[in-house]
Amino acid sequence: MFPELNSILNSTPDSFKSSDFILVSDRRADASFLIHHYLSFYLRAGCKVCFLGLVQSFSHYSAVGQRLGVSLAQAREKGQLVFLEGLKESFGVLLQDTSQETQPLSYLRSPGAGLEGLFRFVESCVRQSGDGNAGESWGPPVLLIDDLSVLLSLGVSVGAILDFTLYCQATVCSELQGNMVILVRCEEEDADDDEEGSNLLQRGLVHQCNLALHVEGLPTGYCRDIHGQMEVWWRQRGETIYNQRKIFHFKVHDKGASFFARGTSSAVL
């Protein structure tokens, strides 16, 4: 959890906006540090977290989580965290002879069919009554996905992914008043932007989201003290449409990340 990011977004684990769809995207940079931030943020807030980790193993997140002060293994044991390890479970789907439509990773066998199976998994996970081992009840459900653009390279169409996120938003955000954080990685913009690709997916998700965080390298090039810039775009909140954008610079440390306004890096001042 990064305290400076909390103050920029005006949220703390004790008080944060519900029914929020937060989109994290990057272009030629790595925004996964924001996923680690949100993971530790929501676990500390006591929410029931459903994490679709499609690109990394559980031990990776667990190791980073420990540096940020949360224990993922403990949260999983208590029932607060449900982790779908995409890399490990994909073997099971590919090596089986029969596959059902409702398996979560059924898109690996038939990518054209869509992501209904994955949605059913998410739905069953967030609708479970939040009873931990000690009988504690968790807060509103949270869905974290890292990352969604990898599904494009597995053959799933952009339309199917947008339908899946629409359903997740309807269930998690609108109905259950929970939050959703999705990471999407974009490629370079090129002339054929009409074609199906990660840029089209990112645009479709920006239309749906409430808050968009976009991470890029500095436009002027590499810098040792500033790792990149992050654009915060407040889109809408219920009926009101904000459309307010701000850019911050950031630097990622061993145990966190610091954010500052442009031109106020500690190396400069």
Next chain:
Amino acid sequence: MLLDVMQAGGGFILLEDSVQCSARGLLRCFIHAALKRGEDVHVLGFESPETQVCAGLDSSSVQRLHFHKGFPDPLGWTCRSSFTVERFTSQHITQLIKDTQHAQASVLVVDSLSMVLRHHDPVVFCQTLQELRKGGVIKTIIGLLHSDLHQQGIVGIVCHLADTVISVAPADNERLSVAKTTRRTKSGKVMQEEEYFSVSEDAALSVQAKPRQPGHVQRERDVSEADPTSNLTFNLRLSEDERKAKEKVALPFVFSQQKKSALLRPTPGSGRIVYEPDANDDVDEEDPDDDLDV
């Protein structure tokens, strides 16, 4: 023109937006305006919940509003919706509208057309729209389209079908947005206008022709008043006599008739060549090249 389109209605009105600026607020204004006119409004909501599209209505308007729940289940995965995207055909929609009692001039609002285009073939979709327009049951169709989620060609096709296209974009001023309205009348005349607008919390639309920025106007006046021929150490102005003399000067390459004929007439004593041979020149009439030492 935006307010006229909103208050008159009729035909197929397309609201085009992009990630930079959303047109859903404008869609809400259109719905409110149609309800105030006493028309029946049918909303096919696939992308946003009822609360977002139809908030802030009084009780008499609510009776005439029929929200067909696509959201939260637009594809029928959880069997909770009353109208899925697949049922977007002219038969189903016409049936839906005829089912409402005392149906007067009906307005069909689709939120959004992008969702429908994702699941239907563009050609079939256009046919459906055309059938709905000519069907006679629906007076106005209002659709929201996200122009940056489709190929240029498809956006062009839908714009071509529409009687009025309103594209929204962000303006420099954060509180305002720009709406470019293109309206085609039945006679084929096309009218375009660009206006600044803002939508309030209770879906009231306020339109301005230009944003009020007093600084700009003053700057323009200053520029026109400066006179470059004043405050110089030399004189750049002409007196009356000097101006008349200047206008009388014949320019060198402008030929009048007199000058042309003077040039063409041969004058005596001009243009003759006189040649006196030198001592070294051995002029041989038969072979002029004989004096060359080759």
